[in-house]
Amino acid sequence: MPITNAEIAEILREYADLLEIKGANEFRIRAYRTAARNIDNLTRSVAQMVSTGEDLSTLPGIGQDLATKAAEIVRSGRLPELEQLKKEIPSDLIGISRLAGLGPKRTGALHRELGITRIDQLEEAVQQQKVRLLPGFGARTEQRVAEDLSRERDTPVGSKRYRLSVMEEIAQPLIEYLSAIDGVRQVTIAGSYRRKKETVKDLDILVTHHAKCDVMQWFVEYEDVEDIVSQGDTRSAVRLRYGVQVDLRAVPQNSYGAALHYFTGSKAHNIAVRRRGVQHGLKINEYGVFHNGKRIAGETEEEVYATVHLDYVEPELRENTGEIEAAGRGTLPGIVKPDDIRGDLHTHTKATDGRATLREMADAARQRGYEYLAITEHSRHVTVAGGLDASAVEQQIAEIDQLNEQLDDLVLLKGIEVDILEDGTLDLPDEILKKLDLVVCAVHYKLDLPAEKQTERIIRGISNSYPTILAHPTGRIIGRRRASSLDMERLMRAAKQTDTILELNAQPDRLDLTEVHARMAKEMGVMVAISTDAHSGEELNFMRLGVFQARRGWIEPGDVLNTKNHKGVKDWLSRKRK
DNA sequence: GCCGTTTTCGGCCCGACTGTTTTCAGTCG
Numbered sequence: 001m002p003i004t005n006a007e008i009a010e011i012l013r014e015y016a017d018l019l020e021i022k023g024a025n026e027f028r029i030r031a032y033r034t035a036a037r038n039i040d041n042l043t044r045s046v047a048q049m050v051s052t053g054e055d056l057s058t059l060p061g062i063g064q065d066l067a068t069k070a071a072e073i074v075r076s077g078r079l080p081e082l083e084q085l086k087k088e089i090p091s092d093l094i095g096i097s098r099l100a101g102l103g104p105k106r107t108g109a110l111h112r113e114l115g116i117t118r119i120d121q122l123e124e125a126v127q128q129q130k131v132r133l134l135p136g137f138g139a140r141t142e143q144r145v146a147e148d149l150s151r152e153r154d155t156p157v158g159s160k161r162y163r164l165s166v167m168e169e170i171a172q173p174l175i176e177y178l179s180a181i182d183g184v185r186q187v188t189i190a191g192s193y194r195r196k197k198e199t200v201k202d203l204d205i206l207v208t209h210h211a212k213c214d215v216m217q218w219f220v221e222y223e224d225v226e227d228i229v230s231q232g233d234t235r236s237a238v239r240l241r242y243g244v245q246v247d248l249r250a251v252p253q254n255s256y257g258a259a260l261h262y263f264t265g266s267k268a269h270n271i272a273v274r275r276r277g278v279q280h281g282l283k284i285n286e287y288g289v290f291h292n293g294k295r296i297a298g299e300t301e302e303e304v305y306a307t308v309h310l311d312y313v314e315p316e317l318r319e320n321t322g323e324i325e326a327a328g329r330g331t332l333p334g335i336v337k338p339d340d341i342r343g344d345l346h347t348h349t350k351a352t353d354g355r356a357t358l359r360e361m362a363d364a365a366r367q368r369g370y371e372y373l374a375i376t377e378h379s380r381h382v383t384v385a386g387g388l389d390a391s392a393v394e395q396q397i398a399e400i401d402q403l404n405e406q407l408d409d410l411v412l413l414k415g416i417e418v419d420i421l422e423d424g425t426l427d428l429p430d431e432i433l434k435k436l437d438l439v440v441c442a443v444h445y446k447l448d449l450p451a452e453k454q455t456e457r458i459i460r461g462i463s464n465s466y467p468t469i470l471a472h473p474t475g476r477i478i479g480r481r482r483a484s485s486l487d488m489e490r491l492m493r494a495a496k497q498t499d500t501i502l503e504l505n506a507q508p509d510r511l512d513l514t515e516v517h518a519r520m521a522k523e524m525g526v527m528v529a530i531s532t533d534a535h536s537g538e539e540l541n542f543m544r545l546g547v548f549q550a551r552r553g554w555i556e557p558g559d560v561l562n563t564k565n566h567k568g569v570k571d572w573l574s575r576k577r578k
Numbered sequence: 579g580c581c582g583t584t585t586t587c588g589g590c591c592c593g594a595c596t597g598t599t600t601t602c603a604g605t606c607g
Contacts, residue, residue: 027590031579063580101596103605138598191607204607230606235594237606247607249594262592267607274591279583285592 002047008073009036012066015082017094020104021111022085034061037268039070041321043520045489050074090117099152100229101144109134123149160243161199163478165508165545170244171203177222178205178248183213186256190263195315196548198478198511202245204263208253219248255287257300262286268320269313276308276324284308316551335551336530338544340563343372346417346440346471346503346531347540351396352377353385355536358396358403358412364537366410372566375400376415376440376471379427388416390432397435411566413437417471422446424460426467433466438573440503440531441467443484447475451485458491462500468573469529469561470495472505472512480509488517492524499575501527501561504553506546507539518553527572529561 016032038061039046049056051074056067073079089111096119097107110116113134114125125131126149132142162170171189178187184207188194191204209215216236220228229237229245237247251259262270262285277284282291288298289307297303302312310327314335317323326332348354349361356364358375365373377396378387388396393416400412415438419427426433426441433439441461449457462470473491474483495502502521504513510533513521521528530546532539550560557563561572 025579028579030590034580061580065579101605105604136598136603140597144597202607230595232595235607237595263607265607267591271591278591283592287593 002045002051003074003077005039005042005046008046008070009040011073011079011082012036012039012069014091014094015079015085017097017104018082018085018089018091021093021097021108022089023105023108031061031066034268035066035070038062038321041319041516043516043523045487046070047074048489092118095119096122099145100148101141106136106141109136119149119152161201161479162244163199163508164193164196164548165542167193167200167203167244170240170242174203174222174224174240174246175205178207178215178219181209181213181215181218183210184215185209185253188260190260191265194264195266195318196552198514198549202247205246205248206256206259206263207248207250208256209250215250216248249286251286253299255298257302258284258288258298258304259286261301261304264315264318266319269318269324272320272324273305273308273310276310280308282307314551316548317554319552333554333556336547336555336557336560336563337551338547340557340560341370341530341543341547342565343370343374343562343569344532344534344540344543345374345413345415345438345469345529345562345569346376346505347373347534348377348385348417349375351392352382352387353535358399360537361534362403362407362410362412364540366407368540368543370410372411372413372569374413374415374438374440376417376438378444379416379418381419381421381427382444387419387427390428393428393432393436413569415440417442418467419444420458420461422449422457424457426461426464430464430466434577436466437570438468439466440469440471442471443475447481447484449484451487454484455487455490458486459494462495462498465576467500468576469501469503469531471503471531471533472507472510473502473517474512474514476510476512476514478509478511483512488520489524492521492526495521495526496524501529501572504528504530504546504550504555506530506532506542506544506549508542508545511545511549513549513553515549515552518550518555522553522555522559527561528555528559531562 012032013036016029020029050071056062056070057064069079093107093111097104116122116125126142126146131137132139175187178184186208188206189203190206192200193203207215216231219236220231220238224240225238226241227239229239235249239245274284282289288295289304297307305312311330311332313323313327347361349356349358378385380387380389397414400414404412414436416436417440420441420443421427474486476483504518530550532542534540
């Protein structure tokens, strides 16, 4: 497998982290981080670009120097300059610099003054109270480091991120609590939560309130607060008992839009917008947009964008991956909304590993106002889920036909989630697949084949004339299982050629396609289906998570199969069998 | 190290809070 964009980006990030501890020029460090982020968000493989001799310096944020370095990483898998720098600045220092109260500068001082290179040496120095003696340090800083070190020991994951769905559960009661405070006007969650990232590290909450309301005091007294990190008049931070950090910012009402824009980020998007402001002679901060010290906007986000001649940018698009240029040209995509969805094309029932009956699933779909719902059980090879063989499929077909006669406002589509076996053949014979309305195919075993084999296996699977949707293409489970190694570009070309649709699986721990892959599908003209893979009626609600992910991938309603009505879906599905 | 409506050098986003400080650096977002 050639090196992935994520791996290249990681190497550049590590280099940036070490440069920072070393005390290098901050703009040079920023250049490495920008390049890493851009490579992460690229919908093309850098390795492939190198192999076809393309000029990497055409990529945003990559000049001659970084093009050379990136090419070297592709060729050898390493960056010699990084190896060299590691001899000087041990990479364990990066972990140390992430401890509370420490940053690159103080970490550099610990290394220089006390010779600290590892975490156990830092623990010892803290115990001996040597740290507080260093210039710029003191007893309080040493204390904070000691506390964070012991927290690290208890829960080793330093920068834990939470799935968006988990964070929603933590955020909801807190929002209700804050909204109920007398004098509070607006409460909004900003940050990556508002941008609907698949995982969220902390909560950024914005409030506006009447003059007399001491919202900060109320905030730090919330019942789940374990630790007050900081407390001021306009900004406070706490750590909740689940370990989640929450930042609260209070702003005047007429700054609400500017503050919301600022705290929604992303950081890269904000920097780009502000730079645009500077070009127009404007200063943009969380209180508003200023021209020669005079406030000219700030009440709404739309106003802020308008001052720099940009269309309003949906939060999900704010990553500085082309949205600012598009907003300037008036060519932003009209991205898909939850209301655009007319049905679900991947669900299970009690016939395999689902928890609801056919009837219950149908009722849940009707309640959501869907026009259609596909029942797609596992095939026999997935023994743990009680996958269906041909005769069991026949039986379910009969049951669905019968139920369809009773339903007048919903069509149940007869489907299957057939396994693509290791050799690329399908787990059920064509004779049974041809009787179904919809064949979803997927890989459930041998997820760790080498990239070339895995890619060929799947391409062989979708080249069969019956499967029309490839479910959870990479097989990743967030925080638990890596994505299969796949040549995504090749796979998507094959999908395009064979009229195969790629699923964006909306299970909260899958969200597979990623936003980068979703955007790649769009650019390559590959149709996407957003499906919940629901195992109960409740799980149909995961649809919104899938839509959020699609929005982050610039997907428009026309790119999504299940925004079409029943006839539109049928027409699309019949393409392959002709 | 990148980049160009300030174009090949000289800029590079902006502010709050904390702790160590007598005016500010570092961290954080």
